[in-house]
Amino acid sequence: MTLELKDVSLRFGADTHIYPTSLTLDPGSFNILLGTTLAGKTTLMKLMAGLEKPTRGEVWFSGRNVTGVSVRSRNVSMVYQQFINYPNLTVYENIASPLRVARIAEAEIRKKVESLAELLKLSPMLERRPGELSGGQQQRTALARALAKDSDLVLLDEPLANLDFKLREELRDELPRLFADRDCIVVYATTEPTEALLFGGNTACLHEGRIAQFGPTGEIYRAPKDLVSAQVFSDPPINTVTVTKRGGEFRLADMAAWAAIGEFANIADGDYTLGVRPHHVSPLARGENPVGIDGKVLVAELSGSESIIHFTMHGATWVSQSHGIHPFEVGSQAKLYADMSRAMLFDKNGTRVAA
Amino acid sequence: MNNKTINHAAWIFVLPVVALVAFNAIIPLMTVVNYSVQETFGDNTFFWAGVIWFEEVLHSSRFHDALLRQLAFTFTILAIEVPLGVAIALAMPRKGAWVSVCLVTMALPLLIPWNVVGAMWNIFALPDIGLLGRGLNALGFDYNFTRQPGDAWFTLILMDVWHWTSLVVLLAYAGLVSIPDAYYQAAKIDGAGSFAIFRFIQLPKLKRVLTIAVLLRFMDSFMIYTEPFVLTGGGPGNSTTLLSIDLVKIALGQFDLGPAAAMSLIYFLIILLLSWVFYTLMMRSEAQ
Structure with a gap:
């Protein structure tokens, strides 16, 4: 059957x-x-x-x-x-x-x-x-x-x-x-x-x-x-941005840099598409490898015990979905933290690397 | 405790509609009522006549005959046009380039002025020069709609079917197209054949539009005047004299204003009553 x-x-x-x-x-x-x-x-x-x-x-x-x-x-x-x-x-x-x-x-x-x-x-x-x-x-x-x-x-x-x-x-x-x-x-x-x-x-x-x-x-x-x-398989949509790996370090333009550790330590140098799910982006530094990112708040929704924040960062729109009430003023500058230990990397063809 | 404020200015906004309805419905109708209860002489002198015109009309065999002819005509064309219309709508394509071709072809008869339809069919059916008349005679039928009542009826009904089936087709088609594809798929998955699909999906879903189609066709055919008037003029003899034709003969031929007015009102009430009966029956069967 x-x-x-x-x-x-x-x-x-x-x-x-x-x-x-x-x-x-x-x-x-x-x-x-x-x-x-x-x-x-x-x-x-x-x-x-x-x-x-x-x-x-x-x-x-x-x-x-x-x-x-x-x-x-x-x-x-x-x-x-x-x-x-x-x-x-x-x-x-x-x-x-x-x-x-x-x-x-x-x-x-x-x-x-x-x-x-x-x-x-x-x-x-x-x-x-x-x-x-x-x-x-x-x-x-x-x-x-x-x-x-x-x-x-x-x-x-x-x-x-x-x-x-x-x-x-x-x-x-x-x-x-x-x-x-x-x-x-x-x-x-x-x-x-x-x-x-x-x-x-x-x-x-x-x-x-x-x-x-x-x-x-x-x-x-x-x-x-x-x-x-x-x-x-992501709702809200997964956040993406282009990052560069050089040596033991990832760079997001000149906004942020973090060490390539764990599963990312051994991948080749070059440009990658970084994907971070919205619930791994938070106003608080959480997780194993939180990296602060500066952005401008577009939408801030508080639904019950969850905060959903849309912000622009380096030309891309990102979404953060986190527990707790985190009031943000629309239009203000904010610092949000992406847990890079939970991030995914995709090469030029969109195939996921490392793991 | 009524704290509603009543805004009397609102009446001003209703006034134009009241005036319009008065002019195109109430005043003409009341004029007819006025004629129906009086004897009218030349130079507009009136004498009270009570209900004698109503009695006269209701007891006249001429009216009975016209009413019977009218009912026979209406129910015949309904019995033909509704099933035929649904059948054609079912046969029409649902998508593709042929849809608009079919729709336009179907709509054509509806666009022709009614007296032109009558004249067209008159010429078409003439036994000496008309295509239909000559054709039927050439095939060995003794066909002459100007002399034989049966032929006149045949031509009259054929003309009405040709002219008005399209309306039923268009309404039924609109109803069919609005049935989601999923219904057909679901029925197919259930293993239902095309008759079961028609019986259990299409027909129930068409009920509403068919109610409207039947009502429209009923009312229109009951009031039909122009086409039979041009085609047969009510003849041969009185054989195709429907209610409206008879009414015009009485009112404008004989200038019997009283009986004509009484007949108009009775005519009006019959249409109203039958429409109501139709509508109630069909709505009740839907509620069940």
């Missing part, structure tokens, strides 16, 4: 939507497609489902070539960002619909629908129509419909994006539980790095129709292979 994409690409005329992509997803795995809007998440899902036929390459499922096999004859289910249900059928009939297509006995349908409704807290709403439900309940109905089918491949295309914050958190907690004892392949598309980190599993960082990196979520977050992965 492994899903394999072998050099799959998709083009419409001169537009390339997906560049040749290879990906292997294991049964029972929870996989996240992480990328901004238009990165190709939905398109990639359509290719996996068979809703779209790849221009080149092959899709294999359970050791069988299913390229070009219609989605109708594959065992796939999908949940969308919009709440897609049959508008004039009751919740019960909606959940039962894939079972009816499969011509399953009425008694068994009833049992299955009721247990799914129980699981997704829809039992009191079974006789209502989707239009009479809240957004969260509509999306639960869509999820129940997807689960009713016992598919081998479940595609969730930003299913929580249209829900309000509280419902999103609630459903986010429930989702992994729903799939815990199933051995289907789950693919979950999202634009939010935090969501990927919460779910764990595997993550594929998608950028402009290419998978920059695929692997266990935590690993990719900690050790991105290149700048693109690091950028996709």
Whole structure:
């Protein structure tokens, strides 16, 4: 029950939507497609489902070539960002619909629908129509419909994006539980790095129709292979600036200099792109190798117990995200500290060096 | 405890609308009401007549016949135009260069002045020189819409279908295009066939626009005048004399202002009543 994409690409005329992509997803795995809007998440899902036929390459499922096999004859289910249900059928009939297509006995349908409704807290709403439900309940109905089918491949295309914050958190907690004892392949598309980190599993960082990196979520977050992965997997965006290494020392123009220690001690001299995640930049000197940087404050947001400060520094806009309340005046000069022991270095091609 | 301040100056802003509505609706309607309860003689002398004109109209078989013809006409064209319109809308392309070609072609009949439509079809259907008339006769049909009531009805309905199905098509098409792609994909993933997609996705999603389409077509067809007047003039005999044609004959042909006014009001009330019934029924089925 492994899903394999072998050099799959998709083009419409001169537009390339997906560049040749290879990906292997294991049964029972929870996989996240992480990328901004238009990165190709939905398109990639359509290719996996068979809703779209790849221009080149092959899709294999359970050791069988299913390229070009219609989605109708594959065992796939999908949940969308919009709440897609049959508008004039009751919740019960909606959940039962894939079972009816499969011509399953009425008694068994009833049992299955009721247990799914129980699981997704829809039992009191079974006789209502989707239009009479809240957004969260509509999306639960869509999820129940997807689960009713016992598919081998479940595609969730930003299913929580249209829900309000509280419902999103609630459903986010429930989702992994729903799939815990199933051995289907789950693919979950999202634009939010935090969501990927919460779910764990595997993550594929998608950028402009290419998978920059695929692997266990935590690993990719900690050790991105290149700048693109690091950028996709960072919210607020990762801070970057060009630095120069000479001898045992890094220089950021004439603003700052720090010793190349630890993992950076042995890399060659030259220009690099430095990447520092926003929560490693703080108004206080923290961490193992804090380096002070002078900048001009653009935006200072205090949200609860967090301070988010946008500032310009050497022509680049950086963001600092730190615990505690640190009031700054907009337009003032400020000194912020980047913990260089947690920084990442990328060469001219964007590949991460050292580690 | 009412502390609301009432701003009397606001009335001044409402006044223009009141004046406008008075001129284009209330005053003409009241004039008709005025005629309907009086006997009118030359040089504008009036005598109170009470409800005798209403009684006369309601009991006249001429009115009954015209009303029946009107109902038959309206329900026939609705029964043809709505399903046909939806079918054409379903068959139209959703994207690509052909979309605008199809839309413009569809909109063309709607852009032609109504009397021109009547005249066009009149000539088109003439059995001696018209393409349709001659064609049908050449195929062996004994077709003459100026002499045979059945042929006149056939031509009348064909003309209306040609003229107005486009409206249903455009409305239904707009409704179809507004259905997100995801619905179709979801149905495909469920394994639904094209009939199931139509039955469970497209039709429910089209309900609102179809309600509007049916209402518009109902009202327009119930009031239709110009096209049948130019095409058949209500003939042969009285066979295509619809309500509006009969009304004009009474009011402007015979100058029976009282009965004509009474008939206008009854006519108006029938349209109002049927529209309300239509709307309520369709809204109720949607609520369920």
